[in-house]
Every structure is written in structure tokens, then in C-alpha cells.
Amino acid sequence: MALLVPSSALIVDDEAHIRSYVKLLLMQLGVETFYEAGNITEARELWQAHHPGLVMLDVNMPGGNGLALLPEIRGEDDEVFIVILSAEAQSGTIKEAVDGGADGFLRKDRPREDLIKELEGIFETEE
DSSP: OEEOOOSEEEEEOSOHHHHHHHHHHHHHHTOOEEEEESSHHHHHHHHHHHOOSEEEEESEETTEEHHHHHHHHHHHOSSSEEEEEESOOOHHHHHHHHHTTOSEEEETTSOHHHHHHHHHHHHEEOO
16 A cells, blocks of 8 residues: 655645644645635635645635535546545534545544544555
8 A cells, every 4th residue: 555645735724723733744744735725715716726636625614614615626626635624523514525525534633643544544545
């Protein structure tokens, strides 16, 4: 098994400290280029401009829900990794994320080591 880690990522979360934390986790895995958005409008603009290999989407943000952007991104690119971030893991939200084409669902409140392992599992390939 090998890891297919994308070189670029868009991190979408309304909390700057969460974006910074996720960026540190992804840097540890080898992601090199980052774009950060604090809301859905910024996220859509950055996605259209850069088409990164990974999109980390928060669910609950002022002015929009990350799950609303999920099918739009998936519809444009079926190769991009899309991971949903949330502080809560309600089964309906997880089902909506999976049905929308998300590659993973991460709880933001999990220990760093757990998040790294979960991300590695998402990036694992059969090469």
C-alpha cells in the first residue's frame, strides 16, 4: 500500500485556528500548497481558480453549509479528494456527506494521531 497524497488542498472552515490546525496535519502528510476559505463563497472562488487535489469542507458555517458545495465540486472533478470536517457526527450528516460523494468524514475534536491515521486511510492506494 502507498499513499497518494495530493500536493494542494483547499481548507474550508469559518474558524481560522481550525484551518491552521488542519493545515499542520496535512503538511505532516506531505501536502505542499494551501488555499484557505472562511465561507462557502470564498471556497467556491478558490476551487474555481485552483482546483486543488484535496478539499476539506466544514459542515456548519455562517452563510452556508459545506455539504451544499460537495456535489458541485464532485460534479466537476471525480478525482479530487473531498473530506468533510465537523464537530459533530450525526448519522444524517454523515449519510448526506457519503451520498454526496465525500471520501471521508473527520470529527475535528479527535486526537491528532487519529486524524492523521484517518487521512492516511483516505489517501491509501493499491500501487
